[in-house]
Amino acid sequence: xxxxxxxxxxxxxxxxxxxxxxxxxxxxxxxxxxxxxxxxxxxxxxxxxxxxxxxxxxxxxxxxxxxxxxxxxxxxxxxxxxxxxxxxxxxxxxxxxxxxxxxxxxxxxxxxxxxxxxxxxxxxxxxxxxxxxxxxxxxxxxxxxxxxxxxxxxxxxxxxxxxxxxxxxxxx
Numbered sequence: 693x694x695x696x697x698x699x700x701x702x703x704x705x706x707x708x709x710x711x712x713x714x715x716x717x718x719x720x721x722x723x724x725x726x727x728x729x730x731x732x733x734x735x736x737x738x739x740x741x742x743x744x745x746x747x748x749x750x751x752x753x754x755x756x757x758x759x760x761x762x763x764x765x766x767x768x769x770x771x772x773x774x775x776x777x778x779x780x781x782x783x784x785x786x787x788x789x790x791x792x793x794x795x796x797x798x799x800x801x802x803x804x805x806x807x808x809x810x811x812x813x814x815x816x817x818x819x820x821x822x823x824x825x826x827x828x829x830x831x832x833x834x835x836x837x838x839x840x841x842x843x844x845x846x847x848x849x850x851x852x853x854x855x856x857x858x859x860x861x862x863x864x
Contacts, residue, residue: 695860698726703734710742717749786828794818801829 706723713719724746727739769808789798797800797815812819820833 694725696726696729697722701726703730703732703738706735707738710745712736714745715749717746720746720749756814782827788824790820790822790829790831792816792818793820801831803829 700710701709706726709719709723713723720742724739724742727735727742730736730739738755740839782795784803787800787802790801791798792813792815795813795818797813799811801809801811801822801824806825807823809822810819811822818833820831822829824830
């Protein structure tokens with residue numbers, strides 16, 4: 693996309709620029725380019741005038757001195773208030789999808805502002821906390837415990853059972 697330095701200028705400002713840069717070919721070409729995007733009757737008339745000026749300056753013919761800008765044809769200038777700089781607030785969804793850190797299963801979590809929710813994955817049952825604060829969902833998955841006390845006890849029972857079977861077989 694081409695650079696348009698006079699994009700935000702009104703037609704009155706562009707008319708003043710044409711009057712002030714009457715002999716400057718480079719400035720007139722930039723103004724001519726900008727007026728190519730305008731479709732109002734005043735802009736079309738001004739573009740024809742600028743086209744003529746650019747043609748005369750390109751050929752080296754004499755350019756008449758700038759004429760004053762007629763004030764009768766211009767509507768009164770109205771200033772519009774600046775729009776607020778802050779973007780409009782976005783609607784927060786009722787729930788968001790959180791992917792499990794262990795099994796990658798999607799889980800729905802409610803967006804309760806500032807509340808810490810203690811949840812677990814629907815597939816692998818791993819525990820996690822979710823907190824929605826300032827428009828951001830923060831999740832913390834707890835690491836799986838490595839103690840495995842239940843399986844350690846089962847190992848001892850199996851070892852004892854194997855030893856008992858071996859002793860019984862030796863006695864026979």
